[in-house]
Amino acid sequence: MIKIIGDGIISSLGISTEENFQHILDGKSGLRLIDDESSSLDPYYSSLVEKDNLSSIVENIDKYTKLEAMSIASILNAVEDKGIDLGSKDTIFIFSSTKGNIDLLNNNNSKDLRIRLWKTAEIISKYFHNENEPMVVSNACISGVSAQILASRLLKSRKYKRAVVVGADLVSKFTVSGFQSFHSLADKECKPFDKNRVGLNIGEAAACIILQYEDEKSLNNDDIILLDGIMKNDANHISGPSRTGEGSYRCLNHLLKNTNTEKVAFINAHGTATNYNDEMESIALERAGFSDVPVNSMKAYFGHTLGAAGVLESIISARALKEGLILPTKGYVEKGVSGNIRISDRLLKTNKNFAIKLISGFGGCNAALLFKKI
């Protein structure tokens, strides 16, 4: 069994999982209006991390870029005082990001190794004196979920005992300008699944989840395990989701081999608040038979944190499952998708034991994870 033994989040909402989770329960959002010419010609809503806030956490922080410092801090938060030896040979680091240190790129430095994700991953794992070659996955917005699936496979094949999965991405002029060129950024806080949604916000974060292989009999009540994970492609379009939600539907359908819809407390959807994404997910969820299961999105708390989203949102969902809570979808007021689904709009209690993380990204990729509370 693959058990979550530690987790950490660095975001605009806080520099620990605890702080982030509490702020969500309090209904706070990390999104604010950013008016800064170095990242965008026009003001935009986003949620940003201050590197300075990490200087008391990360040793010799000046040696590290902002992305590296955020990643390291998220790992430190995940190990905390748990006495986990991250330098040991049976620990593998898996780094997931869409763009890594993309803020370092300018027109003259394409040879700089630090903009290569494998180099970034090496710098992060070296901080923890881990000698294993880190694995790096860059799979658009599903990167953080892909990384957990790979971790789970590595642990099941018993190559390693534990995996440190880190997802991280920055908000930089590079990404802001790109999403602006797609006209997919909202001019206010995003409204996932809502009738009046007008687009997404991007946000920056680093999140770390530590997974460990455990025998079934050594699990305790309330432990959260990653029971299953799956990736599927839409085979439809490189930047537009499938109208039938094909890949997401196939992912959800696959997870039903290990649970049924009645046992699932909630589904944490991608819910980016773009017209196409939310519509697509509603269709996939209805097709897979999840019409009665509460669906939430965390994008109005953090924005879309790109390669970090899959890890960050899994951590929050696992925490909610552990505490028997179904989180509300901030920003949501009135249903604005055609699929017959139930959007979670208030904090609810649950005694169900399963939760699903659903996600999709450019390149037609989709993925889903199934978490279970023991």
Added chain:
Amino acid sequence: MKQESKIISYTYIDAERNIVVINGEKVFETENLDIKDFLTKVYKTLCDSYPKFYKMDIHCKLGYLLSELLLESSGNRQKGIEDRAIAVVNSSSSLCSDIKHQASIEDNGNYFPSPANFVYTLSNIVTGEIAIRNKYYGETISYIHSSYDSKYLKEIFDLSMVDECNNSILLSWIESIDTTAEGIMFLISKEEGKQGVNVSEKELDNIWQKLKNNK
């Protein structure tokens, strides 16, 4: 019944050296074309018409051509294999398109980011292009690694095969930056009755070394 995974077929393109190799045999070469013109020449000479090709960036063109030539040569394009997985590895991600996007935003007085280019600033788009072309709904994944490394390729292949859904896979190393565009793609299957060599680190290394040494 499933058998041990076998390398059914492989293709190799080095756009800098202007060569195309299928299963160890050089099937096409030209001289003195730059990488972009060479890839277009390969497309026009060896592939079926697929107008989306022209929209792709260098990285995706290279991956697309590798997959087309591979699937044609192996006679193994579709038929009951919609869950085929696609895994690509490279070192520089989508740096070619990243540089282009960066150039379009660097100067606020000359600011022209394009969505058609921005979408290619993700290293996994090539997997999507191949999935779309062939209606493959299987898993698609992009890994980043410092160099072609047969041990690593074998490891990510093994990881894909942990999932029982994955009966066959297109496994590829594709690297493009500046004047370089070089890639190899393997079709590996564990379906019964397929002929090929067993997948091993040694085999993946032998094939690569031969291609690199073939002047």
